[in-house]
Amino acid sequence: MKHNFLSDPIGFADRGENPTVITKMKSGYAVIGLTQFLPGYCLLIRAPKVNELTDLEYGDRNDFLLDMSLLGDALKEVCKPMRINYSIYGNEAPFLHAHVFPRYEWEPEYNRRNPVWTYPESNWTDDQYQWNEATHRGLMLDIKKVLEKRMSSGYG
Template identity: 45%
Template sequence: MAHATDNLIHRRVEMARRGENPYVIRRMPSGWLVIGDVQPLPGYCLLLADPVVGSINALDEAGRIAYSLDVARIGDALLAVTGAERINYETWGNLEPALHTHITPRYADEPPLKRRMAPGRA
């Protein structure tokens, strides 16, 4: 039986710490910015909290601020380099119960149906 700490996020953070995660873009104050394994839209990336915690609610106030600020800074950078119209942010943790946020640039030239749906579902 798998333990709560035996999930993809934990493994990816451990790999990043060892310098073995090929998806790492850079270390952020609150965790690791990684490019998405699959690119439903150009620039899709994730912030993986380090240390790994179950949710943002498990962080103290300083940790919450650092994590939220990193998410916003990543969005700012994506807007600057991709020409995206907006950035979508999703923090779920249902399948991988560890704090991570999906950060997805959205583009004005996406087909109308795709613009109304989550990336990869249209």
């Protein structure tokens, strides 16, 4: 399924037109991932746009990395995974974003012990794993509730 907001996810989020946005954070937007074979997979998208972490001043770097960790905290509380994996690459999308993956005991051992990118292509493309606003709205709201509570208690 092609989503028009992917052409400019930050611009669509700024206009309130990106349906994957969970909430606005200090450094950008928490969004749900377009594939959900690991339930709760999210991203933190930096706004305003920069290309990579090193383009940010130190204070903005701190904000981005703190927001990334708060998103991980929320996923731990909501999804109850065994751990959270964080990754920042920047090889494909031309803007700073961090992947935040909950990892689960029920995953096949090989995949659980390795980066998520070792999962077969079908996990990333099969319709059964694709984000769907109706199906994932409750999960998004649960994550939003926890994130906003964390942000309201002593957050910058």
